[in-house]
Amino acid sequence: MDLQTYGNAIEGALCAYDMENDSTLSDNDAIRILELLIDKYHFKDQKTNDEREIVKNGVAFVDNAIDIDLKKVGDEEITKVLGVIRFVAKRRTKIGREYMSVIRQYVGMRVGSGMRVLQR
Structure with missing residues (x-):
């Protein structure tokens, strides 16, 4: 259940940012945000300067949620969760927003630490 909670925090932040x-x-864009967060947590890369605003701001938004909701979780575990989410996103997407639609429906938007709102 811990890993699902970690994933929900990250995907809920993506929904809120959306x-x-x-x-x-x-x-x-969501996949690129996840990749840059993997770079940060695994490779300790802090650069997102060359990215489009929506991606750069998305990294900061989701990273802030990680800092709040997953502050007691190690970087290695966060990296693994980000990797799995990225894999799922790559698998779900076809031409645009299929992955975002799925997480919006089943994970919901993060509204606070540990709190999400599902949209119907």
Whole structure:
């Protein structure tokens, strides 16, 4: 259950960020955010300067949720969860927002630490 909780925190933050951006976050943007977070937690890379604003701001948004919700979780475990989420996102996407639709429906938007809202 811990791993599912960790994944829900991350995907819930992606949903919240998407809502904050009027549902314009594409699956490719979400995947890129996950990849940059993997770079941060695994490779200790702090650079996101070369990215588009929606991606750069998304990294900061989701990373803030990780800092709050997963503060007691080690970087290695966070990296593994990010990797699994990225794999699922890559598998679900076809042409645009299929992955975002799935997590919006089944995970919901993060509204606070440990709190998410499902949309129907």
